[in-house]
Each structure stands twice: as structure tokens, then as C-alpha cells.
Amino acid sequence: xxxxxxxxxxxTLQSVADEVGVxxxxxSNAFSRPDQLSKDLRERILATAEKLGxxxxxxxxxxxxxxxxxxxxxxxxxxxxxxxxxxxxxxxxAAVADELTRRGLALTVLTPxxxxxxxxxxxxxxxxxxxxxxxxxxxGVAWLERRKLPVVAVDQDLGRSVTTIGVNDRGGARVGAQxxxxxxxxxxxxxALTEQFALDPPxxxxxxxxxxxxxxxGVEPVVARTPLLPxxxxxxxxxxxxxxxxxxAVLCFDDVFARAVITAATALGRSVPGDLxxxxxxxxxxxxxxxxxxxxxxxxxxxxxxxxxxxxxxxLAGRAASSHTLPxxxxxxxxxxxxxxx
Numbered sequence: 001x002x003x004x005x006x007x008x009x010x011x012t013l014q015s016v017a018d019e020v021g022v023x024x025x026x027x028s029n030a031f032s033r034p035d036q037l038s039k040d041l042r043e044r045i046l047a048t049a050e051k052l053g054x055x056x057x058x059x060x061x062x063x064x065x066x067x068x069x070x071x072x073x074x075x076x077x078x079x080x081x082x083x084x085x086x087x088x089x090x091x092x093x094a095a096v097a098d099e100l101t102r103r104g105l106a107l108t109v110l111t112p113x114x115x116x117x118x119x120x121x122x123x124x125x126x127x128x129x130x131x132x133x134x135x136x137x138x139x140g141v142a143w144l145e146r147r148k149l150p151v152v153a154v155d156q157d158l159g160r161s162v163t164t165i166g167v168n169d170r171g172g173a174r175v176g177a178q179x180x181x182x183x184x185x186x187x188x189x190x191x192a193l194t195e196q197f198a199l200d201p202p203x204x205x206x207x208x209x210x211x212x213x214x215x216x217x218g219v220e221p222v223v224a225r226t227p228l229l230p231x232x233x234x235x236x237x238x239x240x241x242x243x244x245x246x247x248x249a250v251l252c253f254d255d256v257f258a259r260a261v262i263t264a265a266t267a268l269g270r271s272v273p274g275d276l277x278x279x280x281x282x283x284x285x286x287x288x289x290x291x292x293x294x295x296x297x298x299x300x301x302x303x304x305x306x307x308x309x310x311x312x313x314x315x316l317a318g319r320a321a322s323s324h325t326l327p328x329x330x331x332x333x334x335x336x337x338x339x340x341x342x
Contacts, residue, residue: 011054019048071106072312073129073149075121075140080109082229087284088254088301089133092154095305096130103313110140119143128312131156136199150315154308155202163315164323165308169202172297172328173209173251176279179295179330180249181217184339185277188214189222189247191238191257196227203253206281210251222247226257234260242268248276248339255280255287258294262335273337283331292334299328 017027022045029036030045037045049055074096076083083089097107110120110129121129121140128150134141136158144151153164180188190210193203207223214221222245226237238261241250252258258280265276272278272292280287283298304326311321 011052013054015052016045016049016054019052020045069125069127070104071108071126072100072309072316073108073110073121073124073126073144075110075129075131075134075144077112077134077138077140079111083133086228086256087286088282091284091301092132092305095302096309099306099309100313103309105309105313105316112138112140122147127316128152130154130308130312131158132308150312152308152312152315152321154304157201163311163321165304165311165326166201166324167299167304167326168328169205169299170209170212172281172299172330173206174213175328175330176251176281176297177210177213179332179336180251180277180279181213181219183249183277183336185249186217186219186339187222187245187247187249188219189224189241189245189250191224191226191234191241191250191252191261193253194225194227206253221251231256231260235263238264239267242270242276249278249336250276251279252281254282255284255294255296258296258335259286259290262290262292272335275340277336277339279336287331287333295333295336296331297328298331300326 013024013027017024020027022041026037026041027045027049030042030049034042074093083093093107100107105127108124108126110124110126113119119139121143126149129144130152131141131144132154134156136156141158151158151162153162155166156164158164177188190207192207193200197203210221222241224237224241226234234257238250238257241247242261242264250258250261252261258278261276261278262272265272265278270276278294280294280296281299282301283296284301287294287296307324307326314321
């Protein structure tokens with residue numbers, strides 16, 4: 001028993017209301033809508049609740065009463081640990097979480113199902129979802145559609161009716177390719193994702209931008225492909241590319257692949273940029289974490305995360321949300337130089 005004579009297991013919102021001498025709604029507002037009360041009254045209610053051992057309204061019951069959970073989902077195509085292994089994904093998730101917090105919302109990660117019993121996109125209570133690094137044909141996307149939840153696509157193509165936040169990857173790739181052409185390179189390689197990701201918008205658009213720009217100058221690139229994981233696969237693909245061709249420059253899907261190309265070149269006795277020029281993509285922390293610092297195409301990942309979270313919050317609030325395509329820019333550093341003399 002507490003010092004008020006109440007059984008701790010039976011303390012309810014009404015118990016606190018009776019103790020303070022206010023209504024149930026006033027106690028509820030003290031926890032969920034503090035702006036509705038004076039500072040002194042709220043502090044008195046919270047102090048009484050603490051004394052009685054009352055931790056607040058049940059979240060599930062409160063969500064049921066409000067008709068919303070206050071949380072949005074982030075649909076991924078792999079474990080969260082994979083996302084945090086990648087600097088770009090980690091920066092994006094952090095930006096999303098920060099913006100949702102500012103909007104009074106929480107983030108729930110929806111990972112792929114491990115069996116038929118539990119499907120996060122079907123079974124987890126969320127008010128809406130961000131679709132990120134996902135196969136548009138995946139079961140997760142299908143379940144979000146069946147639940148008729150508000151959805152914002154990020155770097156994905158879910159149709160014109162879906163608000164989409166993306167990057168001008170095609171334009172960014174064109175700028176990177178033009179940079180190498182301007183330096184005199186004509187024997188150029190590309191390290192892209194495997195065919196499994198052929199329809200993935202960033203991979204598709206970057207490859208398209210490279211091919212278009214190089215074709216305008218009569219250059220047919222040597223294309224090598226590698227999966228994102230394991231990391232060793234990129235090094236193996238880069239090594240094979242350099243051993244099997246006479247390329248003087250390589251355009252890479254991201255900065256991690258670019259670092260793999262530099263590692264492979266060094267092992268083969270080729271200097272960067274003296275013998276080989278390398279262009280990355282993203283301008284992640286990897287770009288400046290080694291020597292030489294990478295020439296790369298920068299995308300604003302933090303802004304992308306803020307825009308995506310903000311668009312979903314707007315939809316949940318009944319407001320219109322706009323799609324955005326963010327610009328890219330070439331950042332020239334130390335991994336590119338003139339084509340080597342014959």
C-alpha cells in the first residue's frame with residue numbers, strides 16, 4: 001500500500017485525479033498536452049502521480065483513443081545493422097529521426113520478415129511509412145499499400161501518386177563522367193551494382209548518366225558489377241576490372257566502391273591519380289577518410305532525410321506534401337588527374 005492507502009497495482013488516472021482534485025482529462029493533459037495547463041498545476045499532478053506510482057496513460061490505450069500511434073515506419077530491405085554499416089544510410093536515418101522528433105513523432109524500423117509469422121510492415125502499428133532502400137515489389141511495400149497508410153518514397157519509384165524525395169543521380173553521374181573526359185580520359189571503367197539492382201533508381205540513373213555522357217564522346221565504358229555486401233566483393237570486382245582492362249579512370253557507384261578501386265590499384269602497383277583516376281559518389285565520410293581524398297559527386301543526405309520525414313509528417317497532419325529532387329555537385333579532390341602519358 002502507498003502512504004495514501006491506495007494499492008499500487010490499482011493506481012489509475014482516476015486515482016491521480018481524485019488525489020489532486022481535478023478531472024481525468026486534466027491529468028491526461030499533464031502527460032500528453034502540457035501546454036494546456038499552468039506550470040504549477042502540471043507539476044503538482046506529476047508529483048502526485050509519482051507519489052502514487054502512476055507512470056502515465058497506457059500508450060496502447062492512448063493510441064486507440066486518438067486513432068494514431070504517433071510513430072512512423074522506416075521500411076528497409078535488410079537488417080538495421082546493415083544500414084548503420086553504411087555512412088550514407090546512417091546519416092539519412094539520423095536526419096529522419098531528428099526531423100520526426102521535431103515534429104512530435106517517433107521512428108519505428110520495419111525490417112524484412114524472417115518468416116510467415118511476423119511481418120513488420122503488416123503487424124507493427126504505425127501511422128505511415130518511409131520506403132527506403134526497398135524493392136518496390138517487396139511484400140513490405142505491398143502490405144503498406146493494403147493498409148492504405150500514407151507513404152513517402154525515398155530514392156524509390158512507387159508511382160506518380162506517391163510523394164517522392166530523391167536526388168538528381170543521372171545529372172550527378174553526367175558531371176562525374178564529364179570531369180574525366182575533360183581530363184583527357186577515354187578508356188574508362190565503371191564499378192556499379194549487380195544486375196539484381198538494375199531497376200534500383202540510384203544505380204539505374206547513375207549508370208544511365210555515365211553511359212549517356214561517355215557515348216556523346218564515343219566512349220564505351222568497361223562495366224564491372226558487385227553487390228553492396230560483403231565489402232570484400234567490391235575489392236574483388238575492382239581488382240578484376242583493373243587486371244582485365246587498360247582503363248585509366250573508374251567511375252564508382254559510391255565512395256566505398258571508389259576506396260576499393262584505390263586499394264586494388266595500389267596492390268597492383270598503380271598510383272592514384274598518377275596512373276589511375278577514380279571518382280566516387282555521395283561525398284560520405286569515406287571520401288576524406290583516406291589518401292588520396294576522393295573526387296566525388298556530393299548529395300545532401302541530411303536534407304534528404306529532413307524533407308522525407310517532413311513530407312510524411314505533413315501527410316499525417318492532413319496537409320499536402322511535395323516531391324523533391326535534390327541537386328548534386330562535383331567535389332574535386334586528389335583522386336583524379338590528367339590521363340597518363342603513353
